Amino acid sequence: MMFDTAFLDVPPLQAVTGTVRLPGSKSISNRVLLLAALCEMAGDEPTQIHDLLDSDDTRVMIAALAQLKENSNATKKLFLGNAGTAMRPLTAALALRGGQVGGYELSGVPRMHERPIGDLVDALRLLGCDIQYLGNEGFPPLKIGEPKLKLDAPIQVRGDVSSQFLTALLLALPLVAMQDIHVDVVGELISKPYIDITIKLLARFGVTVQQQGWSRFTIPAGSKYTSPKEIYVEADASSASYFVALGGLAAMADKPLQILGVGADSIQGDIKFIEAAAQMGVQVKSEANSLTVWRAEWSKATGFLKAIDLDCNHIPDAAMTLAVMALYADGTTTLRNIASWRVKETDRIAAMAIELRKLGATIEEGADFIRITPPASHTGWRFASIHTYDDHRMAMCASLAAFNPAGVPVRIEDPKCVAKTFPDYFEALFSVAQTDAKNIPVICIDGPTASGKGTLASLVAKQLGYHYLDSGALYRLVGFAAKQAGASLDDEAAVATIASQILVDFDGDRVSLDGIDVSDDIRSEASGMLASKVSAYPSVREALFNLQLDFRRLPGLVADGRDMGTVIFPEAPLKVFLTASAATRADRRYKQLISKGISANIEGLRADLEARDARDQSRSAAPLVAAKDALQLDNSNLTIEGSVTQVLEWWNKLSGGDAPSQL
Numbered sequence: 001m002m003f004d005t006a007f008l009d010v011p012p013l014q015a016v017t018g019t020v021r022l023p024g025s026k027s028i029s030n031r032v033l034l035l036a037a038l039c040e041m042a043g044d045e046p047t048q049i050h051d052l053l054d055s056d057d058t059r060v061m062i063a064a065l066a067q068l069k070e071n072s073n074a075t076k077k078l079f080l081g082n083a084g085t086a087m088r089p090l091t092a093a094l095a096l097r098g099g100q101v102g103g104y105e106l107s108g109v110p111r112m113h114e115r116p117i118g119d120l121v122d123a124l125r126l127l128g129c130d131i132q133y134l135g136n137e138g139f140p141p142l143k144i145g146e147p148k149l150k151l152d153a154p155i156q157v158r159g160d161v162s163s164q165f166l167t168a169l170l171l172a173l174p175l176v177a178m179q180d181i182h183v184d185v186v187g188e189l190i191s192k193p194y195i196d197i198t199i200k201l202l203a204r205f206g207v208t209v210q211q212q213g214w215s216r217f218t219i220p221a222g223s224k225y226t227s228p229k230e231i232y233v234e235a236d237a238s239s240a241s242y243f244v245a246l247g248g249l250a251a252m253a254d255k256p257l258q259i260l261g262v263g264a265d266s267i268q269g270d271i272k273f274i275e276a277a278a279q280m281g282v283q284v285k286s287e288a289n290s291l292t293v294w295r296a297e298w299s300k301a302t303g304f305l306k307a308i309d310l311d312c313n314h315i316p317d318a319a320m321t322l323a324v325m326a327l328y329a330d331g332t333t334t335l336r337n338i339a340s341w342r343v344k345e346t347d348r349i350a351a352m353a354i355e356l357r358k359l360g361a362t363i364e365e366g367a368d369f370i371r372i373t374p375p376a377s378h379t380g381w382r383f384a385s386i387h388t389y390d391d392h393r394m395a396m397c398a399s400l401a402a403f404n405p406a407g408v409p410v411r412i413e414d415p416k417c418v419a420k421t422f423p424d425y426f427e428a429l430f431s432v433a434q435t436d437a438k439n440i441p442v443i444c445i446d447g448p449t450a451s452g453k454g455t456l457a458s459l460v461a462k463q464l465g466y467h468y469l470d471s472g473a474l475y476r477l478v479g480f481a482a483k484q485a486g487a488s489l490d491d492e493a494a495v496a497t498i499a500s501q502i503l504v505d506f507d508g509d510r511v512s513l514d515g516i517d518v519s520d521d522i523r524s525e526a527s528g529m530l531a532s533k534v535s536a537y538p539s540v541r542e543a544l545f546n547l548q549l550d551f552r553r554l555p556g557l558v559a560d561g562r563d564m565g566t567v568i569f570p571e572a573p574l575k576v577f578l579t580a581s582a583a584t585r586a587d588r589r590y591k592q593l594i595s596k597g598i599s600a601n602i603e604g605l606r607a608d609l610e611a612r613d614a615r616d617q618s619r620s621a622a623p624l625v626a627a628k629d630a631l632q633l634d635n636s637n638l639t640i641e642g643s644v645t646q647v648l649e650w651w652n653k654l655s656g657g658d659a660p661s662q663l
């Protein structure tokens, strides 16, 4: 599952514990994909890649490489999304290699066309590459033609804008290493650890780069890629930063958070983030391939993390996580030497400043630094709708604000942007995060049979990324199971025993009982009648009580039934009582049955509905009545979309509006 919603409200969180397994590293995945493809193009055998990251950026790379394999004489047009790790090295490799009648065109999303590539193009042109700008000078999209290589003079490349330019050259130059090729870095090289990853991976593919400090790199004459045949991608150290921070904020020494996939042996520079985090108050136990984290005793004692002043050039991506940790610090934190933030997926310094201010922090920003003064601890935090700028790291960072001491939720816009590097980030977060049940929002939708509750509730759940409880299905399951077991439906005790033992599993709109899919059986009219009968037994309702409470899980729940708002979740912030006239409901049910090829009689259906209404309303145990604080919605004359819009409007007023802390 992924949160494919307009926004995701992360409820106030209190603790974390358990284990997360991180996805593969984006930087390593895309480099390995390219190297494996270059080996194959040179006639070597295929490379088996394990633990590859499955994300937007790797898909873009895989699609581009597949396109390159196709035989065609036309211009090859590669769309590279917003993946800098595909755009830069492919530009270098294709420009040096040529070999395509009609050349290549490389483009991306609009933001990609604002991310500079001029320094790389300048270096490649000096080598004799034919590269034209199709849009603005210095930026993609690019047109690449046939090179006339001249490799004698050392190549100069700027190192102070993006280390990806140097990485791109180092990955591509072995394709043409007829002689020693020297690359000289002009200006102070930033993000050195990423160059380290590149050099280590080149070595795995048979090319040894000679290095003079960080200023000259030499690809020896005769270098040639050879496939390692098999390679493992380690987990993403930048992704680890969110969980290291989570552990530091909210895990305890006796119930720490375990992070699997990266550890002390990592070749990724961002692993150094743990040193900065430790300074702030995270206790980290580092093993070869895992990290165990919790809040340091001293930080727990003061109730604050420690403010830091740090040069973050060596951990540009993970440093964003420090910016959000700074909201919990005992003073002002300054993160320096982060000019590269300005040319990433978005201008991250500007974005971070705007969004952290919304949460209540005081921010100062400069060309290459950001200074963060936290909100006053309880009173200064604000509910905020965090804009994420199509930047995965903005979204993941923002979720860390949910531990605020004021207990306000955090709204994250466009949560699916995390798919760039960590498609299941929020699932992973919710699998280790804990909070009081009362912090987990519930929307109740109660009403009579065939009023359209199920459709409405499941659509609202989908729009909000919440779980969905179809409580009627539970009573239907009990009736069905009792019948199957041969129990008499008049025997309350026997039916209640069955109710207390059922093993139910919901998967989308499929329901299974003891592992067998019974969705169609329980949705029949006959099962509806059985359900109406067994649901009148107090002991059956009692037996299903806790089971229903268990559905209240992060990040929230939409529950439909008869007594969601009156009995099961009486303190739910939004209760809707959904009705429609008996004639409308009979008509809808009739059409539903006919469309399934089941013959039906509209008068009979209406009589059945009215009989069931009467029984549901008149029973003594949890009768069908609207909760006192329920909002009435008669959907007789509304479309489904109309009803969904109304409920979401009510919800938004409650959650995004004046009183977020009531959630």
Ligand code: DC
Pocket (backbone or CB within 6 Å): 449, 450, 471, 472, 473, 475, 476, 528, 531, 532, 533, 535, 536, 560, 561, 562, 563, 564, 612, 616
């Ligand atoms: O919503 P439905 O038609 O699937 O419900 C089937 C029966 O279960 C219905 O007759 C009433 C009963 N029910 C209940 O008593 N309490 C609930 N929360 C949900 C359903």
